[in-house]
Amino acid sequence: MLVLNNVSKTFFPNRPNEIRALDRLSFTVSSGEFVSVVGANGSGKSTLQNLIAGTIWADNGEIRLNDELLNQMADYRRSRWIARVFQNPLQGTAPELSILDNFRLASLRGKAKKLTIGVNTAFKERVREQVRLLDMGLENKIHQPMGLLSGGQRQALTLLMTVMSDVKLLLLDEPTAALDPRSAARVMELASKLIADYQLAVLFITHNMREALSYGNRLVQLSHGRIKRDLSNEEKHRLKPQDLYEWFNED
Numbered sequence: 001m002l003v004l005n006n007v008s009k010t011f012f013p014n015r016p017n018e019i020r021a022l023d024r025l026s027f028t029v030s031s032g033e034f035v036s037v038v039g040a041n042g043s044g045k046s047t048l049q050n051l052i053a054g055t056i057w058a059d060n061g062e063i064r065l066n067d068e069l070l071n072q073m074a075d076y077r078r079s080r081w082i083a084r085v086f087q088n089p090l091q092g093t094a095p096e097l098s099i100l101d102n103f104r105l106a107s108l109r110g111k112a113k114k115l116t117i118g119v120n121t122a123f124k125e126r127v128r129e130q131v132r133l134l135d136m137g138l139e140n141k142i143h144q145p146m147g148l149l150s151g152g153q154r155q156a157l158t159l160l161m162t163v164m165s166d167v168k169l170l171l172l173d174e175p176t177a178a179l180d181p182r183s184a185a186r187v188m189e190l191a192s193k194l195i196a197d198y199q200l201a202v203l204f205i206t207h208n209m210r211e212a213l214s215y216g217n218r219l220v221q222l223s224h225g226r227i228k229r230d231l232s233n234e235e236k237h238r239l240k241p242q243d244l245y246e247w248f249n250e251d
């Protein structure tokens with residue numbers, strides 16, 4: 001379970017251009033909870049993910065994952081339990097390495113590692129089997145460089161790599177923004193299935209209102225660094241995209 005307790009982050013404190021990006025934010029995300037996070041530009045969505053991933057540190061408050069205090073933990077150590085999928089399909093994988101070697105690297109995430117790219121047969125067969133389940137015809141291409149794949153294929157594989165490691169929390173930062181609508185839907189369907197199968201806790205940032213409503217089982221709206229709305233799955237099901245557009249007009 002992810003727990004944030006009174007977490008704040010201010011950029012340029014005590015200066016004329018001070019920005020309070022997150023303001024005493026508290027909330028929890030349990031395993032299996034897939035939270036869509038919406039909010040106007042600058043409402044604090046990426047800052048929230050950056051603080052959890054450890055690329056920046058909180059000024060105050062506590063961030064815990066399964067009782068482990070993360071505040072002062074280096075990002076590479078957190079990466080054992082926390083994975084992130086970005087908007088840009090090129091981010092997060094090594095284009096010159098093969099699909100298989102990318103899986104190998106992902107399986108070593110956050111662990112003390114001697115970087116060995118060798119893979120044993122059992123691992124290779126497990127990767128091939130999991131890749132086959134994607135039904136993208138990539139199981140016979142696992143020795144090809146990652147860089148040759150389409151954006152949608154890369155995002156799908158990145159998701160698969162994530163769940164095959166020890167990850168408990170998945171941060172999705174507009175993972176479909178660079179994809180065509182068909183690939184976007186395919187990647188989100190896959191994400192939903194993997195998240196449910198592996199019971200991950202998920203924070204999913206999106207600017208796409210239909211995606212925010214179609215995927216996930218909870219909906220949070222951030223506004224000026226605070227949670228303005230936090231809706232259960234049932235409440236979310238009663239919403240229409242138009243309702244979300246109206247939330248943005250209020251801001």
Ligand SMILES: Nc1ncnc2c1ncn2[C@@H]1O[C@H](COP(=O)(O)OP(=O)(O)OP(=O)(O)O)[C@@H](O)[C@H]1O
Pocket residue numbers: 011012019020021039040041042043044045046047048
């Ligand atoms: N590294 C940084 N240095 C200075 N200011 C920052 C930094 N990161 C974010 N900010 C500021 O903090 C506020 C929140 O930014 P953040 O990127 O978290 O918003 P967001 O909701 O993700 O926005 P968007 O939808 O545009 O991506 C903004 O005013 C932004 O300019």
